[in-house]
Amino acid sequence: MAEQSYTDAIALLKADHRKVEELFEQFEGTRSAASKQKLAHQICTELKIHTMIEEEIFYPAYRGRIEGDLLDEAYVEHDGAKMLVNDIEAGSPEDDFYEAKVHVLSEEIKHHVHEEEMPSEGMFAQCRKAEDVDLVALRDAMLARKQELMAQAESGGLPPAKPRAVNLVPA
Numbered sequence: 001m002a003e004q005s006y007t008d009a010i011a012l013l014k015a016d017h018r019k020v021e022e023l024f025e026q027f028e029g030t031r032s033a034a035s036k037q038k039l040a041h042q043i044c045t046e047l048k049i050h051t052m053i054e055e056e057i058f059y060p061a062y063r064g065r066i067e068g069d070l071l072d073e074a075y076v077e078h079d080g081a082k083m084l085v086n087d088i089e090a091g092s093p094e095d096d097f098y099e100a101k102v103h104v105l106s107e108e109i110k111h112h113v114h115e116e117e118m119p120s121e122g123m124f125a126q127c128r129k130a131e132d133v134d135l136v137a138l139r140d141a142m143l144a145r146k147q148e149l150m151a152q153a154e155s156g157g158l159p160p161a162k163p164r165a166v167n168l169v170p171a
Contacts, residue, residue, distance in 0.1 A: 006139055006143070007136075007139075008135035008136050008138070008139050009058060009135045009136075009138035009139040009142055010124050010127060010128065010135060011139070012139050012142055012143065012146075013050070013054065013058065013116070013124070013142075014117065014124075016046065016049075016050045017113045017116075017117070019046060020043060020046050020047060020050070020109060021109075021110075021113075023039055023042050023043045023046065024043060024102075024106040024109070026039050027039040027040060027043065027102055027106075028103075028106075033092075033093040033094065036093040036098075036099070036102075037092055037093055040088050040089075040093075040098075040102055041089065043088075043102070043105070044085045044088055044089050044161075045153050045158065047081060047085055047105075047109070047161075048082075048085060048149075048153075048158050048161050049146055049149045049150065049153065049158070051078045051081070051082065051161065052145070052149060053142045053145050053146050053149070054074070054078070055075065055078065055164060056145065057138065057141050057142050057145060058138060058142060059071055059074065059075070061133050061138055062123075062126075062127055062130060062133065065126075065127075065130040065132065065133065066123065066126035066127060066130060067126060070115070070123050070126065071123075072165070073115065074112070074115070074116070074123065075164055075165040076165045076166060077108065077111070077112045077115070078112075078163075078164070078165075079163035079164060079165050079166035080108055080166070081105060081108050081109060081112070081161075082161035082162070082163050083161075083163065083166075084101050084104060084105040084108070085105065085161045086160045086161055087101055088101050088102060088105065089160070
């Protein structure tokens with residue numbers, strides 16, 4: 001992984017958002033099934049890692065410091081994305097609904113990013129106002145975990161994304 005410099009945890013998360021947005025754009029612009037499969041896998045890997053570092057490190061650091069509803073909704077939004085990620089990873093571009101699933105995932109992620117990045121009242125704006133959290137230390141912890149997860153993704157792959165807030169009912 002190329003070393004990049006992020007001023008703090010929020011800058012790291014925003015950089016992840018931009019990267020995934022770019023991958024979704026590339027997916028929409030390609031016609032090759034092999035390219036779609038590769039891009040979808042990259043998108044899913046990036047989203048798995050991003051949701052894990054947010055849920056394991058970032059969100060818990062702000063529980064009780066920002067609006068609880070925002071955090072609760074973020075977990076539920078993550079779970080909706082995780083279900084699609086797992087479906088996409090298990091499928092291929094030849095499958096029915098494959099492209100529709102990637103498109104809906106893109107729309108869900110756009111909504112989630114908007115909620116986090118909205119000026120003044122979004123999650124990140126509220127986090128910046130919480131003075132008792134060290135965003136640089138948080139960045140360092142998140143980067144270390146992200147590097148761990150990227151190495152795992154490259155060596156053997158990540159396990160399926162695991163929902164935390166949504167209870168899956170067996171079929």
